[in-house]
Amino acid sequence: MVLKSSPLSPEFGLIIEGVDLRDVTRSGLYPEIRQAFEESSALLFPGQSLNDTQHTALAELFGPLENRDAMAAGRDVAFEVSAVSNVIAEDQVSAPESLHTLNLQGNMLWHTDSTFLPVPALVNILTARVVPTSGGQTELASTRAAWAAMPRELKAPLQDAIIWHRLSHSRSKISSDLAAQREMTRWPDRPWRAVWPNPVTGEEGLFIASHAFAIEGMGLNEGQELIEQAINFCTQPEFVYSHNWQVGDVLIWDERCTLHRGRPWPYEQPRTLKSICCSATESDGLANVKII
Numbered sequence: 001m002v003l004k005s006s007p008l009s010p011e012f013g014l015i016i017e018g019v020d021l022r023d024v025t026r027s028g029l030y031p032e033i034r035q036a037f038e039e040s041s042a043l044l045f046p047g048q049s050l051n052d053t054q055h056t057a058l059a060e061l062f063g064p065l066e067n068r069d070a071m072a073a074g075r076d077v078a079f080e081v082s083a084v085s086n087v088i089a090e091d092q093v094s095a096p097e098s099l100h101t102l103n104l105q106g107n108m109l110w111h112t113d114s115t116f117l118p119v120p121a122l123v124n125i126l127t128a129r130v131v132p133t134s135g136g137q138t139e140l141a142s143t144r145a146a147w148a149a150m151p152r153e154l155k156a157p158l159q160d161a162i163i164w165h166r167l168s169h170s171r172s173k174i175s176s177d178l179a180a181q182r183e184m185t186r187w188p189d190r191p192w193r194a195v196w197p198n199p200v201t202g203e204e205g206l207f208i209a210s211h212a213f214a215i216e217g218m219g220l221n222e223g224q225e226l227i228e229q230a231i232n233f234c235t236q237p238e239f240v241y242s243h244n245w246q247v248g249d250v251l252i253w254d255e256r257c258t259l260h261r262g263r264p265w266p267y268e269q270p271r272t273l274k275s276i277c278c279s280a281t282e283s284d285g286l287a288n289v290k291i292i
């Protein structure tokens with residue numbers, strides 16, 4: 001079967017229509033969707049209606065469900081679909097200066113999910129349940145398109161670089177109280193190679209994030225300056241797609257070759273997205289970024 005698709009943006013991504021994601025199985029449509037994911041880096045399926053169980057079943061096709069509590073505890077912990085939401089109780093949104101709201105603001109820095117975990121993510125599958133009347137977009141930047149267009153002076157020091165990642169580094173840009181929370185400090189610093197070649201298409205993406213705090217063999221300031229320049233280059237408008245959410249939309253992106261961020265909205269309005277990340281495995285080219 002051929003998917004009915006149109007471009008999501010000039011440089012990357014596809015909008016796929018005519019598919020009900022509840023019907024996708026390992027041999028039925030998943031192979032086509034997976035191939036489109038490898039080639040296009042981001043897939044938008046408008047007008048879906050996934051509940052948590054259906055969302056989880058879809059994610060399981062992509063790889064092991066990322067379960068941070070289980071990873072941190074080193075034992076089984078029941079998996080729960082994560083809510084990216086300012087709703088903290090029925091009819092109640094988080095207060096503007098609360099840690100909950102600050103944590104959501106951490107997502108507004110250009111990042112890649114899970115680069116600070118022992119195993120990074122392959123994919124995030126995000127779906128909208130409640131959307132605000134304005135703002136609250138999710139933006140994606142193709143570090144594959146940006147890498148291909150990057151001038152040699154910037155590219156050369158990154159090509160063989162090893163980048164160190166730390167969750168509390170990105171959180172400290174928002175608030176020192178937030179950065180000090182156990183959830184932020186529980187992961188040891190994590191190094192990954194800066195360039196992730198896709199094992200299916202051979203195309204390279206820059207594997208970088210707001211969590212990146214140092215480059216192996218470089219002074220801290222010099223490394224941070226290079227990280228900032230690289231992120232600024234990758235997130236220029238020509239490499240960015242900005243998604244205005246409608247309830248039901250499902251947006252899937254390749255964490256190996258994109259950056260993303262949330263945009264602000266009037267916080268007195270509820271906004272709830274549901275997110276599942278799958279961990280990258282050897283068949284996703286994990287060995288290409290692993291140091292040991």
Ligand code: OGA
Pocket residue numbers: 084107113124126136137138139260261262263273275
């Ligand atoms: C995420 C994320 C941003 C947003 O789900 O990983 O960063 O738009 N979301 O809320």
Ligand code: MN
Pocket residue numbers: 107111112113260
């Ligand atoms: Mn994220």
